[in-house]
Amino acid sequence: MIRLPLFIKRFISRFKGKRHVARLQAEPASTPCSLDASSSGKQRWRAARAALDAIEAARAKLVEPTQLHYEGAKAHLEDIEEEHGEPLTFCESCSDPIFEGEPYHRGSDVDLCEACAPTYGDLAQSPASFRDRYGEPERIAA
Numbered sequence: 001m002i003r004l005p006l007f008i009k010r011f012i013s014r015f016k017g018k019r020h021v022a023r024l025q026a027e028p029a030s031t032p033c034s035l036d037a038s039s040s041g042k043q044r045w046r047a048a049r050a051a052l053d054a055i056e057a058a059r060a061k062l063v064e065p066t067q068l069h070y071e072g073a074k075a076h077l078e079d080i081e082e083e084h085g086e087p088l089t090f091c092e093s094c095s096d097p098i099f100e101g102e103p104y105h106r107g108s109d110v111d112l113c114e115a116c117a118p119t120y121g122d123l124a125q126s127p128a129s130f131r132d133r134y135g136e137p138e139r140i141a142a
């Protein structure tokens with residue numbers, strides 16, 4: 001696996017997130033209620049409620065084929081969390097859970113697991129990609 005510098009991983013992650021949000025915003029939400037404002041509030045509420053109920057029923061049918069697998073997977077995850085405890089946090093880079101007692105890098109704004117945490121060698125190799133708490137480039141002393 002190629003290990004990308006952290007700042008590049010963060011840029012890619014933020015870019016993907018913005019692209020996803022932009023796609024959602026580009027898709028206009030349909031108006032499920034066909035009644036216009038001249039109808040009474042009660043009529044519009046009933047129509048909107050019926051439209052929402054129909055959408056929820058359709059969504060339930062989509063979920064149904066995977067429901068047993070979902071519940072089994074969820075129970076399995078709960079068993080693991082019961083054994084090891086819930087994760088303290090998650091690695092910002094690889095999304096792995098970080099459990100109590102594991103070494104990890106606790107940054108001012110992100111947590112990184114041991115595998116993803118920068119080393120002093122990383123800092124020495126590319127100091128420009130590291131910033132101190134004031135946003136200034138890190139300086140290293142020999």
Ligand SMILES: [Zn+2]
Pocket residue numbers: 091092093094095096112113114115116117
């Ligand atoms: Zn990680």
